[in-house]
Amino acid sequence: MRYQALPGWLRKVLILTLLAVLWEVIARNTENSPLVFPAFSLVVQTFVRLLLDGTLVSYARVSLEVLLKGMVLGSLAALLFTSVAVQFTAGRDLLELLTSMCNPLPAIAVLPIALLWLGLGEGSLLFVLVYSIVWPLSLNLYAGFTTVPQTLLRVGQNFGLSRPRMMSDILIPATAPYILAGMRIAWAFAWRTLIAAELVLGVVGGKGGLGWFIYQQRHFLETASMFCGLATIVLIGLLVESVIFRAIEERTVSRWGMRTA
Amino acid sequence: MEASNTPELHAPALSVIHLSVHYETERGKVIAVEDVSFEVNQGEKLILLGPSGCGKSTLLKTIAGFVPPTTGQMLVNGQPVVGPGPDRVVVFQEFDQLLPWKTVLGNVEYPLRVTGKVPKSEVRARAMEFIRLVRLEKFHDAYPHTLSGGMKQRTAIARSLALEPVILLMDEPFGSLDAQTRNRLQYELNELWTRTGITIVFVTHSIEEAVTLGQRIVVMTPHPGRVKKVLTNEAALAPELAAKRLLELREEIWSLLQGDDAENGVSLNLPPSGTSMVE
């Protein structure tokens, strides 16, 4: 059977298998100790062990809990910010200025300042998370709110909708494609930022996340475990992106035939 | 279906009294509607007809409450109205007037719910009743993007009728449809009107559409938008008069507007009214 004729997922599985085999062959045929470059089979073995004894799950849970809080706070901040920007010219100018100023600055760079202001705790983590998502999300929301078709707004007015109802029943659903696109970007930014912050910050209130896990394993020279930590970060990232976000998309904007932003 | 307007009310459904609407633009003041007065009786189908730019849409938006009048006022059932409200429901020309995230049924139900027009327990039945009226019962669970243009406009009509407004305002609702679908919907609208007795103000720039639908036709001319003449279409009431009267009406409207175009050759403050009449 010709390679091109295979279904897409099978082609990808084939490539992944090939990469794994290559990894295994290289690891076994070099002088490196497993402390420096563990074989693929060892990583898989370790991964299964860490998954079954709950280690990875508990570290991932710590990360995801903080992340979720950060996303909620960041989304609320973005929503508030955008509502102001939509209504007042000065608000819009502020949004434009701040986003273009803060865009080149990686969120992790504000961690030292957060530590200074908020101390060595969850507050600092949340601060960088909110910082990482509030700009891209606000930009998307703003683009969404300003492109709601005028006809829909008129329809809402025609039904005599109150301001809050106009917001919840017309503006927000009409902006769904932009909200979804914004949340995707926000998630991607936040996840990377969080792992980086955990690497720097270490344990918070006796609990560490995946970033901290990787850092810790370096001290124990558990190289295979470090790879397992990385793999978990990748897997969660893919899962959220291609399972959770895709499911939300299929159930909302795709089903409604709305142009995806 | 019962008639939506109550005949014992003797006030006209709508009175437009010395209404003027001016727009302030960077290029100066635009007089879109200038001192327009007319009345719409209960259960009447009134057409606002005129070439592009004569202020038909502006007038309708003002009646709907989306645009504040510069001077003058409007009475609905004899009561002054300001701002938009579900007593004057608008069917727009644009297909995007349906909420894309709601099905046909959801779209018809939604305003019934939020306006509290009927008790919660009756919302579903009433929505279905009006969906049947526009013959979309098979598509009640379809999302708007899966419907044809004609079906979307029918849904919008059902949604508006279900609210039983005092007046149904329609701004070229069939303007974006192909000729065949447009004719079909004109015919259906006439039927709906016969069955519900709803009062309709219908905007069009098509003479053909005006004489097909209107009992009375308000002929408007641009720059500034004024009422040139109000014509009565007896043919709408007596089918045996139809053919002859329609021909006469068509000719009368043509000459009314022709004369107007000549006057407008000298108006400088606005862009030329381009294509005057289609059909």
Ligand SMILES: Nc1ncnc2c1ncn2[C@@H]1O[C@H](COP(=O)(O)OP(=O)(O)OP(=O)(O)O)[C@@H](O)[C@H]1O
């Ligand atoms: N929002 C606005 N701001 C400024 N001027 C406007 C606005 N809306 C309409 N006008 C002007 O008012 C005049 C009447 O416009 P209107 O849309 O009411 O015309 P119309 O009769 O509906 O035309 P058409 O048949 O093309 O829809 C036009 O000269 C137009 O340029």
Ligand SMILES: [Mg+2]
């Ligand atoms: Mg118009």
